[in-house]
Amino acid sequence: MEDPAALLRKLTRKNHKLESLLRKYKQNNHLQHALILLSEQASTVAELTLLYPAIHDILVQHLPCKSFYVVLQNQFSQALELSYFVDEKDGIAVPLHEAHHFSQGVTGHVFREGKTLYLTLDEMREQAELGVFKALGSPAEHWVGVPIYREKTIIGVMVSQSYQKEQSYSEQQIELLEVMSLYLATAIERVKKRELLESEVKIRTRALMQSNEALNKEIDQRKRALERQQILFKISELATQFNDIDEVYQQVHHIIRSITFADNLFIALYDKNTGWLSFPYCVDEVSDYKPRPFAKGYSELVISTEQSQLIDIERAQALVDSQIVVRSKHYNLQKFATSWMGAPLKTANGVIGLIACQAYDHKYEFNYDDMELISFVSNQIASVLQTHLANQALKASHSQLEHRVAEKTKALQQSNMHLQMQIEERKKIEQQLYHDAHHDSLTSLPNRSLFLTQLEKTLKQFQRYPEHNFAVLFIDLDKFKRINDELGHQAGDQFLIWVAQAFSECIREHDLLARLAGDEFVILLDHLSDRQQAEDVAKRIIKVMQQPFCMKGVCMQSGASIGITYSNKHYHNTDEIIRDADAAMYYAKNAGRGRYEFYHPLLTVGTGNHKTPEYHHLSALPTHFRGTDISDLTFASDDITMLEAFGEHPVLGSTSFDILKKFAAEKAEHISIELQLLEQALQLASVPGKDLLLACSTILLEQQVFTQLCEKLANQPHSLCLLFEETDIRYASNQQQENLNELTNLGYTIGINDFAKDRCDLTLLSQIPFTYVLLSSTFSKRVLQQTSYEAQLKGILAVTQLQNMQIIAKGPAILNFRSLLESHGLTRFFGKQHNIDQIQTTPISERDTRPESEKLTF
Incomplete structure (x- = not known):
């Protein structure tokens, strides 16, 4: 038989375990109950002023929390501000209005350290004497501060304090405070979003009521007009019945x-x-x-x-x-x-x-x-x-005036017919007046008033359904004044009529073409799936305008400068849309005419919309590189990286250097930027076992710059490939073409970027020995959508294989998309983007594999 003392000890140990489990389950139950209450409050309270007292009531049920306050950081001033405050002693007597009050005290210390802090009265006085923080307000016997985080960023501190020495805080109670702080930021965001939603609902309700009032007025007016029309009919009956x-x-x-x-x-x-x-x-x-x-x-x-x-x-x-x-x-x-x-x-x-x-x-x-x-x-x-x-x-006097009676009767009938004709004529006049008020008299196109009305409806539709994208094309005819001056204003009018008909054939039936004034036209394209559709319409218009206009045996060449703005959530009214499309059009006209440009925020940086935008301090912008590695469906490979340069612009923030260089004020500044990027890329390219592709412009092939380019390339061994856009190569001068071939003769590697974006020109691949051919993402998508592009891809693959060129496809990083392209013969793709290490001197196998957030950016 087992010893009773041993049995008692065994039962005592089990009893201790059960008591420990009971305390643990009780603590978990408290946590779960508190979190459920917090979630209910976050889902029901209408404003933040009601959320904090609700949280306080929850905490009071589980720990000594009669003195409680919440401090949050102001996202604009970065100062700690009081959001909720209840205290047994201080009340509102503490000078909370003083600048940096919380940042100097123990609350600011918790905010800076980002860790939970529990202090007794003696510990707090000791820390204050050591200068860790200042002792502010009435001293508490027990003080607990818990940081509040939104994701990984600290946004404030939640504090509970007790003035009773016997009312201390257990580990379980502190844990409850920490858990509540984890969910507090989420609860605050939910209440803020609900406040914002209710505000938007009120605004939209008010706008709808105003719209209903206007509609009721219009209905009343139409009712009165209908009543008058009925009165006219009744009066006309008086004359005959x-x-x-x-x-x-x-x-x-x-x-x-x-x-x-x-x-x-x-x-x-x-x-x-x-x-x-x-x-x-x-x-x-x-x-x-x-x-x-x-x-x-x-x-x-x-x-x-x-x-x-x-x-x-x-x-x-x-x-x-x-x-x-x-x-x-x-x-x-x-x-x-x-x-x-x-x-x-x-x-x-x-x-x-x-x-x-x-x-x-x-x-x-x-x-x-x-x-x-x-x-x-x-x-x-x-x-x-x-x-x-x-x-x-x-x-x-019928017997004497019978003949006159007949004449009067005839006159009465004529008067009645005239009255009926007047009624019909008035209807036609009203219809014609409406048409004339909303259409251009020369081209019969909708005018500015009708266009703005439709644009307003389209904008409101987009605000309700963001997937219904739209675009506005602002078109200005080139050399229109010359046609008027040399052929006469009558010829100018005929030219505008011809242009209106030609533009109408370039758009869909439900799209809206309007004439604003003079030689300015606008097009509203709705229900778009991507920007390429707006770009296709612009290309069709530019191609149509390349046809000469002939009259009286004289033919003249015009053209069209087109500015395009695409729908985005920042548009709130039609004036902003027209302004941006107009700015893009002026940039297209100043950039050479006969072309189109999409609106970019840089176009409106400066003093006005109708001037070529000036670049602001390009040379002072910090430059960075972001890499895109090659990925292969059949085997892993990281031997090729394409460098994408970007900078931190004061207006745009982080943006591509292709955009920044495009708006450079002077050519010399553009050249300086190109050479600066080249030097940085050469430093990265000095690492063996890795081919780097750098996107360049053909400005480096101009004679005065080409010499500098060759000197920089010859200074050190490297594995750098210079990538040139297909459109730049197609329109390059003879000198630039010769210098491009000279690069290959000198043994340097070159490639062509965004190939087949607009058209598939295989002669470029056969004339110039490129090492890399980068297919545009637009062409890759069209290969999967239209069978006619499959034959073009086969031609590209045949030429590149014959010329021993490496072909790389660009497109979305979707496995299914790449698998479909692989079935068409493409096997190499650009993979995930990443930052380039500031110093890359180690072999590929020994490179830093830390997360991207922990690496330095060059």
């Missing part, structure tokens, strides 16, 4: 009742010969109007002024006071109108009467809209009433 004048009066009342308040209405006719007013039609709840001589009433005011009148109680009193209106003796004994409106009946022979509406006891108040409508109606029905009145008089 009703023979009795009383029926005409009733229909007039019905028409007016449909557009405004007309419970009380009368029609008065004025006889100039007798000077009397008669009331052939009257519907009124108070008065029964009878014929009376012309006096000084409201009706007489309308007839004498020949204008519509709107009279309320206040204006009525003013008219009486000024003796313009004189009331009858019995006026006070009868009920008078509180609102009155009248419109004259005008004909070619003058005013024949009026139509009036009135309201009693403030039942309705007429306004200027009512007066405008009744004026419109009165102008239309005056001739109808006059015709009916004339017909009535003719019927009275």
Whole structure:
């Protein structure tokens, strides 16, 4: 039987283990519970001011945390700023507004060290006396500071302190603080994004409401226009469908009742010969109007002024006071109108009467809209009433005037037809006016107004759906003034018409071509998948403009300078898009005309958009190289690296030196940059066992620079290959071509870059002994998309194999993409980019294999 004492010790050890596991599980449960609460708060709170108190409440449940604050670094001033503060003693009495307050204290010490710090009161005083930090605020018995990280960058400090000596912090409680700090940065970001999203929703909602208001106004206007059109139709019916004048009066009342308040209405006719007013039609709840001589009433005011009148109680009193209106003796004994409106009946022979509406006891108040409508109606029905009145008089003397009645009837029919024609003509005029307001009168293309409207819609569509890319091409015709001067303005107009037709054939049906002014055109291309599509349209336009324009036996050559801007998230309005496309066009024109240029931010650095941009301190920019190694699907290889130069520009940041050299202010500066890059590349190329490819421009082949180039190449042994762009070689001068061949005669290695980007010119490969041929990524993609390019690739492979040239494909680093190209005969590709070590003197097998983030950049 086992010894009881040994059994007791064994059970005691197991009990200790169980207690340890219980504490561990309890701590894990606390951590999990706290993290769940933090995640819930980050998902629910609407603003940061509510997040910090929620986090504080969570911590108070698990550790002494009544005194708690959070300090974050301001990303602009880099100073530590208080984001949340609760303290049992200090309150807000501590001078937190003083500059660098937290950076001098223990909080700043934790921020600089980036490590959790737990101090007792004695330890804090000891550290303060040693000058590690300053003692600020009321001294705490226990103080814990935990750094807050976003990824690998410290952004602040979370602090909990206790003024009670018996309330210390255990390792588990400190661990809880550290875990909470890990998730705090993420929670802050989530709340900030939610605040930003809510702000954007409010802004868009406000914009939508404004748009709805504008739409409602437009709908109201269209409704009013439709109502007026219906009134015209009804009035035209009065002339033909009703023979009795009383029926005409009733229909007039019905028409007016449909557009405004007309419970009380009368029609008065004025006889100039007798000077009397008669009331052939009257519907009124108070008065029964009878014929009376012309006096000084409201009706007489309308007839004498020949204008519509709107009279309320206040204006009525003013008219009486000024003796313009004189009331009858019995006026006070009868009920008078509180609102009155009248419109004259005008004909070619003058005013024949009026139509009036009135309201009693403030039942309705007429306004200027009512007066405008009744004026419109009165102008239309005056001739109808006059015709009916004339017909009535003719019927009275029918036996004597039968012939004249027939003529009047015929005239009435003609008047009706004319009225109908006027209505149709007005419709056509409205349509023509809309077309003329939005189209160019010469070319019939959309004008600036219509183009900007469509561009605004396209920009808003892109902001909602970023995958719907678009491009704007700003086109300026070259030598247009010369055509006007030598062939005349009529020929210039014909040339613009021809250009508009030619440009229309270069774009798709749903693309928009517009004429801005003079010889400036713009094209809006939407639903694009890449920039190459915009580039293809520009090339088609340039090719079309290479055709001569002939008139009167004289032919002249024009051209087109095109600026292109492609959609990006930084565009907020159409003015920015037009500005950038215009700047790119001016650069294309200044760079030689008959070409296109994509917009680049450097084009707008300077004093204006319409000047050739000046380069800023190119020679002072720090230069770097980024390498791209060869990768092979069948075997590993790192024996070839292509050097890509880039610099840190004050406007663009890190950018390619090809872009920077393109905007160099002077040719000498461009040459200096090229030679500087060459010297740096030669230093890297001194390492054996590695071929380096350096992209150069043909400016090094000009005679005054070529001598310097040869001297630098001859100074030291190297394995450097000079790469030249295919387009530069194709348009190189005879001297540059000779110097290129001279490089190979001297034993130096050369290559051609971006081959077959625009076209596949195999004569270049057969005439010049290149060592490396780099296919453009555009050609590689087209080989997989169009079967016609497969035959071109076979030709390239045959020539390069015959000439013993190495062919390398450029394209996206996608395994499937490269596998497909391998099936077409390509086996070598440029792989992942990396930084070049500042000093590369060790053999390939012994090179530094540390992560790229730990290496120096040259």
